[in-house]
Amino acid sequence: MFDAERFIEKTVAKLKEDVTKKALIAFSGGVDSTVSAVLVNRAIGNQLIAVNVDTGYMRKNEPENVKKMMKELGLNFRFVDANKEFYHALKGVEDPEKKRKIIGEKFIRIFERVAEEEQIEYLVQGTIAPDWIESGGGLRDTIKSHHNVGGLPKTMKLKLVEPLKDLYKDEVRKVARILHLKVSERQPFPGPGLAIRIIGEATPERTELVREACDIVEKEIEHAVEKGLMEKPWQYFAVLIPIKTVGVHGDKRAYGNTIAIRAVQSVDAMTCHYSTIPHEVLDTISTKITNTLKEKVNRIVYDVTNKPPGTVEWE
Amino acid sequence: MVRIYVIDNGGQWTHREWRTLRDLDVDTRIVPNTTAFKELQKENIDGLVLSGGAPRIALEGSLGNCGEYLEKARFPILGICAGHQFMARFYGGKAKPSKIPEFGKIELTLLKKNDPLFEGVSKKSIVWESHNDEVTVLPKGFERLAESENCKIQAMRHKKKIMYGLQFHPEVEHTDYGEQIFKNFVKLCEK
Numbered sequence: 075m076f077d078a079e080r081f082i083e084k085t086v087a088k089l090k091e092d093v094t095k096k097a098l099i100a101f102s103g104g105v106d107s108t109v110s111a112v113l114v115n116r117a118i119g120n121q122l123i124a125v126n127v128d129t130g131y132m133r134k135n136e137p138e139n140v141k142k143m144m145k146e147l148g149l150n151f152r153f154v155d156a157n158k159e160f161y162h163a164l165k166g167v168e169d170p171e172k173k174r175k176i177i178g179e180k181f182i183r184i185f186e187r188v189a190e191e192e193q194i195e196y197l198v199q200g201t202i203a204p205d206w207i208e209s210g211g212g213l214r215d216t217i218k219s220h221h222n223v224g225g226l227p228k229t230m231k232l233k234l235v236e237p238l239k240d241l242y243k244d245e246v247r248k249v250a251r252i253l254h255l256k257v258s259e260r261q262p263f264p265g266p267g268l269a270i271r272i273i274g275e276a277t278p279e280r281t282e283l284v285r286e287a288c289d290i291v292e293k294e295i296e297h298a299v300e301k302g303l304m305e306k307p308w309q310y311f312a313v314l315i316p317i318k319t320v321g322v323h324g325d326k327r328a329y330g331n332t333i334a335i336r337a338v339q340s341v342d343a344m345t346c347h348y349s350t351i352p353h354e355v356l357d358t359i360s361t362k363i364t365n366t367l368k369e370k371v372n373r374i375v376y377d378v379t380n381k382p383p384g385t386v387e388w389e
Numbered sequence: 390m391v392r393i394y395v396i397d398n399g400g401q402w403t404h405r406e407w408r409t410l411r412d413l414d415v416d417t418r419i420v421p422n423t424t425a426f427k428e429l430q431k432e433n434i435d436g437l438v439l440s441g442g443a444p445r446i447a448l449e450g451s452l453g454n455c456g457e458y459l460e461k462a463r464f465p466i467l468g469i470c471a472g473h474q475f476m477a478r479f480y481g482g483k484a485k486p487s488k489i490p491e492f493g494k495i496e497l498t499l500l501k502k503n504d505p506l507f508e509g510v511s512k513k514s515i516v517w518e519s520h521n522d523e524v525t526v527l528p529k530g531f532e533r534l535a536e537s538e539n540c541k542i543q544a545m546r547h548k549k550k551i552m553y554g555l556q557f558h559p560e561v562e563h564t565d566y567g568e569q570i571f572k573n574f575v576k577l578c579e580k
Contacts, residue, residue, distance in 0.1 A: 076412070208401065214399045215399070344402060346563075
């Protein structure tokens with residue numbers, strides 16, 4: 075069985091040997107990058123700089139929360155507001171693989187800028203097994219280019235360090251629990267963020283819609299889990315489908331977008347079963363989203379696809 | 390410690406096979422299917438898992454050195470998905486694109502009682518699938534062990550050697566008796 079304590083010991087020892095100069099960690103505030111940051115921090119102390127990038131595709135209040143977290147963890151950190159840069163780069167882009175690759179490259183270029191200013195040689199990433207498996211390469215087909223693997227540009231100045239490369243999420247969570255990290259049970263959030271929860275072009279306006287909808291789905295599901303109405307899903311969120319359908323809003327014709335509710339159960343993200351959300355919870359989510367987003371969204375659907383054939387995220 | 394390697398044919402779940410074996414305290418590694426049999430022999434392995442791979446990969450050609458392993462091995466081999474389809478072809482059976490490919494949750498029905506690979510597995514159970522191709526003609530010297538509604542050869546075995554082929558995926562978390570099947574395979578390799 076996977077022994078988290080031994081893993082921590084071995085990894086920190088190896089990092090001490092391998093990382094001999096200043097390093098930067100791509101820090102999102104999720105379980106993987108937080109665990110990686112803490113391990114590297116144990117190995118090289120404040121020679122590690124955590125960099126968090128606000129891409130504009132973050133969830134509600136996320137940039138503030140992540141800043142708070144980096145402080146609490148006592149990390150040496152930098153926060154980069156790159157909203158405009160990302161929105162600009164994704165203008166007119168509809169293809170999901172293109173989105174992922176553009177975002178992956180943008181991240182690296184931003185990290186390289188920081189690295190140059192701080193004379194950093196190593197880039198630490200919280201890559202885990204499914205990231206590189208699904209990114210393909212060699213014999214393996216590309217299911218999707220995870221921004222931190224298949225999304226990486228071909229030429230890169232920084233040396234990559236990926237201490238969690240062979241672990242699955244449940245194993246990373248075990249490590250996080252031993253390290254007493256609050257994020258240990260946090261749901262996964264993909265690096266490209268809300269950009270891949272918007273089918274089609276990820277404009278700032280559409281991002282606002284899906285951000286609000288994701289927030290409602292998260293809050294209502296967490297509320298239902300607390301009340302014991304359902305099991306906590308592995309991942310739960312909203313997807314914006316910019317397909318318009320007809321509705322009626324107070325005796326007036328409405329013609330707005332569609333939001334899909336997605337929640338899945340999994341252990342390692344390699345296979346997933348869709349979550350059975352009780353109808354009363356779906357009902358609350360549906361009403362809240364349509365009442366909040368008014369003329370922009372007038373239809374809610376519930377995704378009942380397993381993986382395979384689907385994947386967790388829609389893009 | 391029993392030593393079982395996983396031959397990587399490029400499957401999305403190759404790593405899961407490795408992980409399941411590792412969690413059962415097996416000494417395991419993922420090795421590319423281009424590894425020569427001689428190299429495997431040097432490592433004194435007790436068994437081999439042939440992983441799955443992309444669609445059509447097992448329908449023609451040699452699937453790396455998998456043929457050499459099947460021909461020369463004196464230890465148990467478990468072929469999964471593409472590994473299973475290749476095994477069937479290698480022994481003279483046929484594998485073709487499925488009329489109805491299966492993805493995700495499927496009900497498996499066992500056809501034979503008391504096969505050691507399925508010890509402790511219910512006659513009907515949930516397994517997870519992900520295949521575009523399947524074995525359509527059983528090779529000579531093999532017998533059928535399990536089926537599903539849309540795929541008649543979900544599991545097969547060589548009548549004399551300890552060689553199994555599975556169309557479904559015992560390595561993924563959502564397959565009901567997946568770990569049990571691996572445990573049974575490990576037992577067969579220990580003998």
